[in-house]
Amino acid sequence: MSIVAWIVVGLIAGWIANMIMSSGAGGLVADLVLGVLGAMLGGFLLGVVTGVDYTTGINIPTILVSIGGAVILIGVYRMLSGTRLRS
Known part of the structure; x- marks a missing residue:
């Protein structure tokens, strides 16, 4: 998968993960970075676990993974930074 596809999938994943985790403490740029890193x-x-390549392009299984x-990654970031959910 090309770097552009990684970025697109990462942006989608970062936005959806932000909605799931009710993140927002790091802002838009942090969510996008965490999305791209989370995609990787x-x-x-x-x-590694399944032996199947899930990095084949922009499709539903790749986005879910x-x-x-x-x-x-957002969970680990919160544990390390001490960030809590907003009330």
Whole structure:
């Protein structure tokens, strides 16, 4: 998958993960960065576990895997930074 596709999938994943996690403490740029990194993390981890390449382009399975990676990354970010949900 090209770098442009990674960025597009990461942007989609970051936005959806932001909605799921009710994030927002880091702002738009942080959510997008976490989305792109989450896309890479999710694709890598699921590929290692299942042996299947989920980084084949912009499609539903790739986006779902990327959202999972972004949610994990946002959770780790919150644990390390001490950020809490807004009330």
